Amino acid sequence: KQEVTQIPAALSVPEGENLVLNCSFTDSAIYNLQWFRQDPGKGLTSLLLIQSSQREQTSGRLNASLDKSSGRSTLYIAASQPGDSATYLCAAINNFNKFYFGSGTKLNVKP
Amino acid sequence: EPEVTQTPSHQVTQMGQEVILRCVPISNHLYFYWYRQILGQKVEFLVSFYNNEISEKSEIFDDQFSVERPDGSNFTLKIRSTKLEDSAMYFCASSTEGSTGELFFGEGSRLTVL
Secondary structure (H helix, E strand, C coil), X not given: CXXXXXXXXXXXXXXXXCEEEEEEECCCCCCEEEXXXXXXXXXXXXXXXXXXXXXXXXXXCEEEEEECXXXXXXXXXXXXXHHHCEEEXXXXXXXXXXXXXXXXXXEEEEC | CCXXXXXXXXXXXXXXXXXXXXXXXXXXXXXXXXXXXXXXXCEEEEEEEECCEEEEXXXXXXXXXXXXXXXXXXXEEEECCCCHHHCEEEEEEEECCXXXXXXXXXXXXXXXXX
């Protein structure tokens, strides 16, 4: 069974800092890895999808990389802003058509 | 921008009662899912649905759970006899493709079982 782990569980940084969130998965036979943002009491907003043939995806200040062989993905957030404060979840999907989620990294960006 | 919509946003029910959670997936999507998140825990897969049948389900999705696509737009999750441990946020999601498609989630339905 796929196990997805996210480190750190929580992170507090001053505004403007660049930061990296880590995601690791045990089964490298994944099709996709997707990063989500979750605000308190809300749904999951898709940030970036990396397909297994890709190594990275970029959207604005966000960059996600994928290294299947080592079972790792990172989400890089440049020039963090208070509005980036949320929980960030990564999820890996394998050939059984279901996503396995990590526990998330709770990010607090201080003004 | 198209989105997945869910109703109700919050439902409170007594233990043993039946609950139906409703979802309208994005209109051109073919794969539909239910996930749940117990407070403070990971988001967990419940079931996937494609071509009017269940394609995959987890061990959580026992005989008390069922899904249906009663018409061309709605996708429902029914819990026949709710238990206290069913209290959670239930998320509906949809995608254009199965294992390779981007997943889009609704805002969730919070179920509280008393």
